[in-house]
Amino acid sequence: MAKTRVEIVQQTLADWLAAASPAAHRLADDAPLAPGSTLTAHQARELWEDQAASRLLDVAARELRKTNQSFYTIGSAGHEQNGVLGALLRLDDPCLLHYRSGAFMMARARQLPGSDPILDTVRSFCACADDPISHGRHKVWGSRPLWVPPQTSTIASHLPKAYGLAYSLRRAHRLGIKNGVAADSIVLCSFGDASANHAAALAGINSARYAVRRGGQAPVLFLCEDNGIGISVETPRDWIRDSFSKLPHLAYFEADGTLEETWAAASQAIEHCRHARGPVFLHLRAVRLWGHAGTDIESSYRSAAEIEAIEARDPLLLNARRLVEAGAAAPDELREILRVLQRRVDDACTEVAGRPKLRSVEEVVRPLAPWDESAIRAVAAIQAEPAARAALFEDALPEQAGAPTKRTLGAHLNAALADEMLRFPEILLFGEDVGRKGGVYGVSAGLQKRFGPARCFDTLLDETTILGVAQGAGTAGLLPIPEIQYLAYLHNALDQLRGEACSLQFFSAGQFANPMVVRVQGLAYQKGFGGHFHNDNSVGALRDIPGLLLAVPSRGDDAAMILRGLVATARACGRVAVLLEPIALYHERDLHTEGDNGWLTDYPSPTWMLLPGEVGIYHEDAKDLLIVSYANGLRLSLRAARRLREAGIRARVLDLRWLNPLPLDAIHRHAAECGRVLVADECRATGGGVADAVIAALAESGFRGPLRSVRSVDTYIPLAAAANLVLLSEDQIVAAARDLAVT
Numbered sequence: 180m181a182k183t184r185v186e187i188v189q190q191t192l193a194d195w196l197a198a199a200s201p202a203a204h205r206l207a208d209d210a211p212l213a214p215g216s217t218l219t220a221h222q223a224r225e226l227w228e229d230q231a232a233s234r235l236l237d238v239a240a241r242e243l244r245k246t247n248q249s250f251y252t253i254g255s256a257g258h259e260q261n262g263v264l265g266a267l268l269r270l271d272d273p274c275l276l277h278y279r280s281g282a283f284m285m286a287r288a289r290q291l292p293g294s295d296p297i298l299d300t301v302r303s304f305c306a307c308a309d310d311p312i313s314h315g316r317h318k319v320w321g322s323r324p325l326w327v328p329p330q331t332s333t334i335a336s337h338l339p340k341a342y343g344l345a346y347s348l349r350r351a352h353r354l355g356i357k358n359g360v361a362a363d364s365i366v367l368c369s370f371g372d373a374s375a376n377h378a379a380a381l382a383g384i385n386s387a388r389y390a391v392r393r394g395g396q397a398p399v400l401f402l403c404e405d406n407g408i409g410i411s412v413e414t415p416r417d418w419i420r421d422s423f424s425k426l427p428h429l430a431y432f433e434a435d436g437t438l439e440e441t442w443a444a445a446s447q448a449i450e451h452c453r454h455a456r457g458p459v460f461l462h463l464r465a466v467r468l469w470g471h472a473g474t475d476i477e478s479s480y481r482s483a484a485e486i487e488a489i490e491a492r493d494p495l496l497l498n499a500r501r502l503v504e505a506g507a508a509a510p511d512e513l514r515e516i517l518r519v520l521q522r523r524v525d526d527a528c529t530e531v532a533g534r535p536k537l538r539s540v541e542e543v544v545r546p547l548a549p550w551d552e553s554a555i556r557a558v559a560a561i562q563a564e565p566a567a568r569a570a571l572f573e574d575a576l577p578e579q580a581g582a583p584t585k586r587t588l589g590a591h592l593n594a595a596l597a598d599e600m601l602r603f604p605e606i607l608l609f610g611e612d613v614g615r616k617g618g619v620y621g622v623s624a625g626l627q628k629r630f631g632p633a634r635c636f637d638t639l640l641d642e643t644t645i646l647g648v649a650q651g652a653g654t655a656g657l658l659p660i661p662e663i664q665y666l667a668y669l670h671n672a673l674d675q676l677r678g679e680a681c682s683l684q685f686f687s688a689g690q691f692a693n694p695m696v697v698r699v700q701g702l703a704y705q706k707g708f709g710g711h712f713h714n715d716n717s718v719g720a721l722r723d724i725p726g727l728l729l730a731v732p733s734r735g736d737d738a739a740m741i742l743r744g745l746v747a748t749a750r751a752c753g754r755v756a757v758l759l760e761p762i763a764l765y766h767e768r769d770l771h772t773e774g775d776n777g778w779l780t781d782y783p784s785p786t787w788m789l790l791p792g793e794v795g796i797y798h799e800d801a802k803d804l805l806i807v808s809y810a811n812g813l814r815l816s817l818r819a820a821r822r823l824r825e826a827g828i829r830a831r832v833l834d835l836r837w838l839n840p841l842p843l844d845a846i847h848r849h850a851a852e853c854g855r856v857l858v859a860d861e862c863r864a865t866g867g868g869v870a871d872a873v874i875a876a877l878a879e880s881g882f883r884g885p886l887r888s889v890r891s892v893d894t895y896i897p898l899a900a901a902a903n904l905v906l907l908s909e910d911q912i913v914a915a916a917r918d919l920a921v922t
Contacts, residue, residue: 184468184469184477184486184490185238185241185469187490188256188468188469188490188493189238191490191493191496192493192495192496192499193514193517195496195499195500196499196510196513196514196517197510197514199499199500199503199510200510201503201506201509201510201511202503202504202505202506202509203506204506205506205509206220206505206506206507207220208220208221209221211439212438212439212501212502212505212507213437213439213505216439216442216443217442217443217446218438218439218442218443220502220505220506220507220508222266223438223439223498223501223502223505223507223508224502224507224508224512224516225266225286225289226262226263226266226286226438226498227495227498227499227502227508227513227516228516228520229262229265229266229282229285229286229289230259230260230262230282230285230494230495230498231495231516231517231520232281232282232285232296232297232520232523232524233255233256233259233262233281233282233284233285234255234256234259234281234495235517235520235521235524236254236255236281236297236300236301236524237254237255237256237281237469239301239524239525239527239528240252240254240304240473241254241469241473242528243304243305243528244473248305248528248531248532249304249305250304250305250306250318251303251304251318252304252472252473252474253278253279253318253471253472254279254281254468254469254472255279255280255281255282256467256468256469257279257406257465257466257467257468257469257489257492257493257494258277258279258280258281258282258404258406258465258466258467258494259281259282259494259495259498260282260434260438260441260463260465260494261277261279261280261282261283261369261402261404261463261465262282262283262285262286263286263434263438263441263442263445264283264286264367264369264402264445264449264461265280265282265283265284265285265286265287265289266286266287266289266290267442267445267446267449268287268365268367268449269290269361269364270287270290270291270324270325270326271326271359271360271361271364272326272364272365272366272367273326273327273328273344273360273364273366273367273654274287274325274326274327274366274367274368274369275327275328275330275337275340275341275344275366275367275368275369276320276321276327276330276367276369277330277369277370277371277374277402277404278320278330279371279404279465279467280320280369281300281320283320283369284296284300284320284322284325284327285297287325287327288322288325291324291325294324294325297520297523297524297527298527298530298531299311299312299322301524301527301528301530301531302527302531302534303318303319304318305531305532305534306318306536306537307531307534307535307536308534308535308536308537308538308542309534309535312329312686312687312688312690313329313686313687313688314537314546314688315536315537316537316543316685316686316688317329317331317686319331319686321686321687321691323687323690323691326359326360328654328683328687328691329683329686329687329691331678331682331686334374334377335370335374335375335377335378335379335380335383336377336379336674336675336678336679337368337370337379337679338368338370338379338380338382338383338384338401338647339379339382339383339386339643339644339646339647339648339650339675340383340646340647340650340651340654340675340679340680340693341366341367341368341383341399341401341647341651342366342368342383342384342386342387342390342397342399342458342644342647342648342651343644343647343648343649343650343651343652343654344366344399344650344651344652344654344655345365345366345387345396345397345398345399345458345651346387346390346395346396346397346648346651346652347607347648347651347652347654347655347657348360348362348364348366348398348655349362349396350607350633350652350655350657351605351652351655351656351657354604354605354657356605356655356656356657357656358655358656360655363453363454364398365398365399365400365449365452365453366398366399366400366651367399367400367402368383368399368400368401368402369402369403369404370401370402370403370404371403371404371405371406371409372403372404372405372406372407372408372409372414372418372419373408373409373410373412373414374409375403375419375422375423378643379643379674379675382641382643382644382647383401383643383644383647384401384423384426384429384458384460385639385641385644386639386641386644386647386648387399387401387429387457387458388426388427388428388429388458389428389639391428391457391458392427392428396456396457397456397457397458398452398453398455398456398457398458399452399458399459400448400449400452400458400459400461401458401459401460401461402461402463403419403423403460403461403462403463404463404465405419405462405463405464405465406465406466406467407466407467408467410471410475411471411479411480419462420433420462423460423462424460424462426460428457428458429457429458429459429460430448430451430452430455430457430458430459430460431459431460431462432444432445432447432448432451432459432460432461432462433461433462433464434461434462434463434464435462435464437497437501438497438498438501438502439501441463444461444463445461445463448461465494466489466490466492466493466494467489468489468490468493499513545688545689546684546685546687546688546689547684547685547725547726548725548726548728548754549684549689549752549753549754550748550752551751551752552790554751554752555744555747555748555751555752555790556747557751558746558747558750558751559743559744559747559786559788560786561602561603562602562785562786563598563601563602563785567601568598568601568785571597571598571601571629572594572597577590577591577594577782578781578782578783578784578785585776585779585780585781586735586779586780586781586782587735587765587766587767587768587778587779588732588733588734588735588738588760588761588764588765588766588767588778589620589621589622589735589765589766590735591735591736591738591739591780591782592622592735592738592739592742592760592765593621593622593623593624593625593626594739594782595738595739595742595743596608596622596623596626596660596742597625597626597629598743598785599660599742599743599746600626600629600630600634600635603658603746603750604634605656605657605658606634606657606658606659606660606746607634607635607636607652607657607658607659607660608623608626608630608634608635608636608660608661608662609635609636609637609638609645609648609659609660609661609662610637610638610645610661610662610663610664610698611637611638611639611640611645611662611664612637612664613626613627613635613636613637613662614627614632614635614636614637615627615637616637618662619664619700620700620762620765620766621765622698622700622760622765623635623662641672642663642668642669642671642672642675643671643672643675645661645662645663645672646661646663646672646675646676646679646680646697647675648661649661649680649693649695649697650675650679650680650683650693650695651693652693652695653680653692653693653694653695653753654683654691654692654693658694658695658696658746658749658750659694659695659696660695660696660697660698660746661695661697661698662697662698662699662700663697663698663699663700664700665699665700665701665712665713665715666699666700666701666702666715666717666718666759667701667711667712667713667715668712669699669701669720669721670720673720676697676721676724676727676755676757677723677724677727680693680695680755681724681725681726681727681755682725684726684753685725685726689753692753693753693755694749694750694752694753694754694755695749695755695756696742696745696746696749696756696757696758697755697756697757697758698758698760699757699758699759699760700760700762701715701716701759701760701761701762702714702715702716702731702759702761702762702763702810702811702861702862703715703716703763703811703861703891703896703902703906704761704763704811704861704906705762705763705902706763706902707898707899707900707901707902707903708898709898710895710896710897710898711895711896711897713762714896714902715896716861716862716863716867716868716891716896716906717862717863717867717868718731718759718838718862718867718868718869719862719863719866719867719868721757721759721838721839722838722839722869722872724839726754726755727755727756727757727839728745728748728754728755728756728757728791728837728839728840729756729757729759729837729838729839730744730745730756730757730758730759730791730836730837730838731758731759731760731761731809731810731835731836731837731838732758732760732761732810732836733761733764733795733809733810733811733813733814733834733836734764734778734780734795735779735780735782736780736781736782736783737789737795737834737836738758738760739782739783740783740787740788740789741758741788741789741836742758743785743787743788743789744788744789744790744791745758747788748790759810759838761810761811763811764778764810764811764814767814770814770817770818771818771821778814789836791837791840791842792837792840792842792844792845793836793837793842793845794833794834794835794836794837794842794845794846795813795833795834795836796831796832796833796834796849797817797820797831797832797833797834798820798824798829798830798831798832799831800829800831801820801824801829801830801831801853802829802831802852802853802854803828803829803830803853803855803920804828804830804831804853804854804855804856804857804916804919804920805830805831805832805833805849805850805852805853805855805856805857806819806820806830806831806832806833806857806858806859806912806916807833807835807846807856807857807858807859807873808832808833808834808835808858808859808860808861809834809835809836809838809861809869810861811861812859812860812861812907813832813834815859815861815907815908815909815912816830816832816859816912817832818909819859819909819912819913819916820832822909822913823913823916823917823920826917828916828917828920830857830916831849831852831853833845833846833849835869838869841869841872841873841876843876846873846876846877847876847877847880847882850877850882850884851882853884854884855884855885855886855919855920855922856873856874856877856882856884856885856886856887857887857888857889857912857915857916857919858870858873858874858886858887858888858889858890859888859889859907859912860888860889860890860891860907861890861891861906861907862890862891863890863891863892863893863894864890864891864892864893865893867890867891867893868890868891870888870890871888873888874886874888885919885922887915887918887919888915889907889911889912889915890907891905891906891907892904892905892906
């Protein structure tokens, strides 16, 4: 039977060690591996041991896969030189890692007495419930004690948050936040050469350079591990060097050679990043052995000669030769290291065979959406000093304004943001135009003047960067409130929420969190202005994100109380939340007739908040039918309810307030009391809103009354009066309710 490429590479190393002769002179442990190098013989042997451990774990993963015990075979073989970074960086330098980081993790764990990275890794790729980072949810490189937040896909989507974390370190340190990171710590972010072309990678690198250009700091070390290929697509020769070596505000270092040369380049890159506090790009040449993963048949796109040429550059073999020739180790010594490591790996594989796996839905989802209401209410009970609050509002407290000066939704949000920023100094408010301008619609007006540009600031025009900064700030211990200027713009960066922010607690079993409250300006009804980019009436993509809290206020008092509830939940439980703010209602004053001021409200006491499940009910005595709606649809539904009452139909109106999770208990209760349900959904008909979910939940729960919905047309929204042709209207709600009332 022909040998596999794994066996060939392993045998080549074994044969060389068996035939090699020791050097004539043995280096002392503290002697440099080469003249002028800071890498000692002892350090070089430790590095080779860590690299060998990573290699044997790769082999074990593939062997266990044959018996369906391992579920992950993307290995680190050929990338073992990244172990140098694992040895050189400090344990208080946060690291966001590429999936080929086995040697890095072995070397980093060496700095933590009592750790067992071999056993931990086997537990991870065997999906054991006691895997110390993800608890069996995924094979990820991560560790709370090692300050390695887990990454999942790592196809460049983690670069923006790596920049965000680096950007936030100084702010967190100045606030005295205890996050285990020192004032001079740096952030490492590793990725592959193919991933370097991804838009998220370019956004992360660009934002770090932009921060330095603007006079700020971004101590992030971008480690590009260049093996020349992305699965089967080759990277053009020198593409990485040509693309990144001459960019302003980005220091470039390259490692392409022996172990000590890699050590020297990495040492220089780390030192520069730590002291210059700016971004560094370290280009680390590598090879990829054995294909992309165990299922990848490399011979389908590479010739045998090409594969053999790559295997001849095996870093484990080259480093063994270097250690032996330099006198840092004898061949028998390296063979003994391999023997001991193999026994440890074998023992770990045997041990995990009987370890428990995730067995229930509850076990799987436990860290997805943590909820501790008592902790949330304790956070909400924290109040600013009355004197500080009086000074903030210049002795004109918003809740004491009185009925004659009731305010709009936008005004209440502005006051609520000020209150929250006063209560919690770790809050940062940022986005496009939120600082000096005060937001496109004035919602953040005056906040930069009150709290300073360190807490309320403008970002570059890139939603991926904005959400990356938010993730990094949250992981650093801050509480970010980023703004996305329009809902349509969020789609440019949705994976930063779906694939990154909302997955962190899940894949770290709650050990890491990036709490945030994302303010998104959106929805439609802007009287024909703006077109589809400024009138986006689709929330389906947000509702699809596991664990995301999604709230939509309709009135000013609700907006203030919902914001407080989201801030308290993010702070207490580490949750990621989106506050979708209806642009058309920011400055709306009237409800039924012009000048009636029916949409103005008083500012709620700072001690009041709203939490998921708490809905708004109007006309609770009405029982002919229930109209379920939210945002602009609520205002339309209340207008429709008035017309229906004049026609003898008494409609109760329920404001959902919460679109994810939906307040199903409240919906069921009020539906049972009314007997008929109409969902007035301002979002697109097909998957864009919540009507289908509400109706399905009622039908599946056994509700036997008639059900109906009215929704906006499934289209982009045009300009001018044509917008009214496709958006949900008051007349449609009235007509549907009349039909439903006689059903």
